[in-house]
Amino acid sequence: MSANAIANKALEQGKGILRLAPNWVPRSFCVPGRRIKLHPDDYYALGGERGGIDERWFASTTPADNGPLTSPNEGLSFIVFEDNGKTEKVLLKDAVDELKGQIIGDRLWTEHKRWPMYSKFFDNKGALPHHIHHRDEHAALTGQLGKPEAYYFPPQANNHGGDFPYTFFGLNPGVTKDQVLKALKDAAEGRDNAITNLSAAYRLNVGTGWDVPPGVLHAPGSLCTYEPQKASDVFAMYENITHDQVVPKELLWKDTPKDKEGNVEWLLSVIDWDLNVDPDFAKNRFMAPKPVRPVKEMEAEGYIENWICYKSNAFSAKELTVLPGKTVTIKDSACYGFITMQGHGTIGPWGIETPALIRYGQLSHDEYFVSEQAAKEGVKITNPSKTDSIVMLKHIGPDNPDLVID
Numbered sequence: 001m002s003a004n005a006i007a008n009k010a011l012e013q014g015k016g017i018l019r020l021a022p023n024w025v026p027r028s029f030c031v032p033g034r035r036i037k038l039h040p041d042d043y044y045a046l047g048g049e050r051g052g053i054d055e056r057w058f059a060s061t062t063p064a065d066n067g068p069l070t071s072p073n074e075g076l077s078f079i080v081f082e083d084n085g086k087t088e089k090v091l092l093k094d095a096v097d098e099l100k101g102q103i104i105g106d107r108l109w110t111e112h113k114r115w116p117m118y119s120k121f122f123d124n125k126g127a128l129p130h131h132i133h134h135r136d137e138h139a140a141l142t143g144q145l146g147k148p149e150a151y152y153f154p155p156q157a158n159n160h161g162g163d164f165p166y167t168f169f170g171l172n173p174g175v176t177k178d179q180v181l182k183a184l185k186d187a188a189e190g191r192d193n194a195i196t197n198l199s200a201a202y203r204l205n206v207g208t209g210w211d212v213p214p215g216v217l218h219a220p221g222s223l224c225t226y227e228p229q230k231a232s233d234v235f236a237m238y239e240n241i242t243h244d245q246v247v248p249k250e251l252l253w254k255d256t257p258k259d260k261e262g263n264v265e266w267l268l269s270v271i272d273w274d275l276n277v278d279p280d281f282a283k284n285r286f287m288a289p290k291p292v293r294p295v296k297e298m299e300a301e302g303y304i305e306n307w308i309c310y311k312s313n314a315f316s317a318k319e320l321t322v323l324p325g326k327t328v329t330i331k332d333s334a335c336y337g338f339i340t341m342q343g344h345g346t347i348g349p350w351g352i353e354t355p356a357l358i359r360y361g362q363l364s365h366d367e368y369f370v371s372e373q374a375a376k377e378g379v380k381i382t383n384p385s386k387t388d389s390i391v392m393l394k395h396i397g398p399d400n401p402d403l404v405i406d
Contacts, residue, residue: 006088007095010081011102016374017348018103020337020367021078021089022358025055025064025120029237029247033123035157035224042360046071053360054125059337059369059395060118061093065233075233077118080363092369104335105372108397117315119228119337119395121157122220127164129239129247130195130219133212134255138270139234141257149229150287150309151220152209152317154393156341156354162222164243166201167210169218169285170276177268184264187240187252195239202282209287211311215272226308226339228315228395238267287311289319292402302326303381307403308393316400322390327382332375333401336394340366343390345383348374352381352390 001009010018024038028051032043036056043052050069057064057075064075078089092115100109108116136146151167171180175198186193196219202210204223212218217238237251253261260266278284289306291298298304302323309317320338322328322345344353353365370379383390396403 001088003090003094004098006081006090007079007098009083010079010090010095011099011371013081013083014350014368015348016371016377017350017379018092018095018369018371019080019350019365020059020092020369021080022362022364022367023057023060023075023077024053024360025057025075026050026053026066027055028066029245029251030054030128031125033125033162033222033224035159036121036123037355037358039357039359045360054123056121058119058339058367059092059115060120061091061096061115062118062231062233087363101372103369103371104397108335112398114231115397116231117228117395117397118231119226119317119339119393122225122227123157124220124222125162126222126243126245127166128220129237129242130168130199130217131235131237131239132217132270133214133232134234134236134270135214135272139232139255142234142255144234144255145230145232146214147230147232147234148213148312148314149227150209150211150312150315150317152226152287152308152319152393153204153206153223154226154341155206156391157224157226158206164222165204167204167219167221168196168199168201169210169212170200170216170278170281171198172200173277173279175277177273180271181264181268184238184267187238188249188262188264190240190249192241193239207289209308211285211287211309213272213275213312215270216275217271226317226393228309228317230314236267236270285311292318299323301328303328303330305330310403311405313405314398316396316403318394318396320392320394322381322383324383324385324387324389327380329378329380331378332370332396334396335370335372335375336396337369338367338392338394341391341393343383343385343388345381345385345390347379347381
């Protein structure tokens, strides 16, 4: 069966809601935090040289950039279609390319010609090095897009905080460009550059989040993080020794144009200086959940929905809770992917359930993509439990008509 045929049948079968397969991604420089429900035997399923699996990507049409050992289709989400005991899969990317606005809506297809965001779980035992995602003008020099991202720390995925549940963001007000330039030179020459001495760490609180524009230095802490982001995997590591772990020098120059390699002044130019030294960084970038409607009105209808990522035009995210024993119809103005964090029930014609454990390669019923038409018509969600809520995280594309940025 062709990709087009599978995609059409899957869209028809799900009445506009597509079932997605788990999409696991390793990182060679990471140690898994083991909170993303992958079986304990499978965190190194791709081999020790690939590193541990500490990410699961959602609704992704963006390939992971993990160097020369990257496997085919790594980071790309697959649609699952089952019929008469036979299972077929097709890349979400191919389905969007074929069906265009039938999946993501004419607005997004006309403007972007792709699904322009994805989300992920980032699940690391320790903190990452202080690093940066390039802005569009710098990323374009290597044929890529810049990458804004955002964080939310879901309670269901944070039974422990890992080794360092604090994130360094930006640079301290008063830090000079010469100080940063020296740190970059030290990294380039292999000395411990201690760049986080120039930054401030913020304690991470479960159930809250942060907005991280491109060009902002950040060293993500060890809470398991839900990360909506623009459809890009562009980055460079500006810290070379983190918690006694040496960062490969090539990652300092990752996504640097060939003619700029070795030029630390260029690395400095990638930094959005004003955003990094903002004295009101926490006030401007921290995100506490915000109800989409008055809470009592939503509770009376059987649900509670909060904005959890809401400071970027590039994407947004919501946390939807369907209360025990309730059936609700939820409408959105744009397509979205979602991952189920808690509970079980139905959405449209599908069963949804939150697995306790997933083997590498095993299918599940916890992740779906809702087409724009289905979202606008409203999806019916039923929670049959007498005690347990259904909780899902919804990742939504750019310029969400339902989002008003303050």
